[in-house]
Amino acid sequence: MSLLNPLLLNARRFGAGVDVSARGITLVVLSERLFGGGPLRIEWLAHAPLARETLAGTEIADRAALAATLRELFGALPRACTQATLRCAMALPTGATLLASVPLARLVPEAGAAAWKKDVSGLYTELEPLVLAEAERVAGIERHELAVDWHVGPFGAIGSAGSSGSSGSSGSGAAALREARVTIAATARSHLEARIECAAMAGITLCALDDEAHAALRAMRHAAAFELPPHETWAALWIGAAGIHGWLVADECVSRTMRFPALEYADLVEALRDLASDAQVGCTLVSGDLSMLLGVQFSLADIGDVLGSPVLPFECAPLADADHPLDVSLLHDPSCVVAFGLALRGVSE
Incomplete structure (x- = not known):
């Protein structure tokens, strides 16, 4: 005999991740069952562009415009999300x-x-x-x-x-x-206060603010748990406005880190070799704005050659429910990684 209310057995915890960048705002909503475990479910994916004058580097120049776009994105959420208690997290620029x-x-x-x-x-x-x-x-x-x-x-x-x-x-x-x-x-503190204020203007309460790079790593580690063999040494790369961040993960722990550009590296090849060191990299997950690789005349194939491993771009698609229709272009967009990692934090905490 179950001691739990049958209605609670299907209850879910919801988390939303909001990534604000020059490319626009990306919103990811995840959920998981409160009881009995089970995989995460992607409830919603959405993206909205921002006017060029909304952001000035890491500063929010037009808070009203940002709040209006946030209100529009959250206003389009499906009923299952609007009726749930959303734990929302927003990204802080790595720079x-x-x-x-x-x-x-x-x-x-x-x-x-x-x-x-x-x-x-x-x-x-x-x-x-x-x-x-x-x-x-x-x-x-x-x-x-x-x-x-x-x-x-x-x-x-x-x-x-x-x-x-x-x-x-x-x-x-x-x-x-x-x-x-x-x-x-x-x-x-002004960076936090500006984002909290914009969210509040849009009727959103933030439970956390997190660095973009750490949110991306969290998302890639979640994807690696599904896509890579257990205990395999692998590399994670996130490409953002401030450059490329890299992590070498061995035995589920980050053993080495890398950031490029940096004074200690002459080029990206040297940075990647330093990240791998003497380790045998089984696979490399890459996420973020992949078009920025063109600025350093690099490609995913070049990354694989340097690290000696296959390269997989991060995608939400393998983690999505086939019966849950979502925006196909966003499902395959590696730049959704930060918003996914933020939503993952909202669900897990």
């Missing part, structure tokens, strides 16, 4: 987000590390002002104008974008403290 990783020992005096050895939970309270000072130093922006997110490895797990600090801990010991690193993500 507006600063990432830094510093050894914990550089921030923490030796005496402080010894004191925390028995009480790791106290680490986060005492460390927060030091992290904020480091973020201020690296970003060159006063801390009250920054939105900072951070975590300490191997103790912490990164929190929601835009929060100041993290919580939770695991592990202890002086050796672990000496080896730990503090990973910091920071952006100008």
Whole structure:
């Protein structure tokens, strides 16, 4: 005899991802069953262009125009989506987000590390002002104008974008403290506030804001779980306005990262070889605006030759329900990856 209400057995959790870029706004809505598991379902895919003057680099120049386009996109959602509680996440431009990783020992005096050895939970309270000072130093922006997110490895797990600090801990010991690193993500608070305001003007409440590159990686890791053999070493590439981000994934963990253009690389070939290092890459997933490869005179075939692996462009199509009609062009558009990754966050959290 089931103790659950039969009506709840088919209930679904919905998440929406909104990617705002110079190409326009892309909206992806995903859902999954609350009970019993099962695959994600793509409920909706939509795209709307933006007037050229709406964005000025990473800044939103015309908030009213952006809000109007958001209102139009969400107004076209099917009934199943409008009647559900949508957890919405929006992208932050990668060019507006600063990432830094510093050894914990550089921030923490030796005496402080010894004191925390028995009480790791106290680490986060005492460390927060030091992290904020480091973020201020690296970003060159006063801390009250920054939105900072951070975590300490191997103790912490990164929190929601835009929060100041993290919580939770695991592990202890002086050796672990000496080896730990503090990973910091920071952006100008104005970038968050502008997007929250535009969403509010459109009648949308955002549950999170996330960096474009991390959202793209989240989507590609989800696709790899379905399309690639388990435990295979593979590479993920995302092509955005700020350049190309790359990750090497081995045993389901990111082992190496790459960003191009960068001063340490003469060209993209050198960057890709550094990403692969000595690893045998089984497959490479590529996403984002693939037309930008033309700017560096590269192709998907060239990527495969350098990494020595087959190359698969990210597509929503393999993850879509055949009985659920959606825009065919968007199903095969690799640039939907950021919105998909954002919706995935909305569903899973």
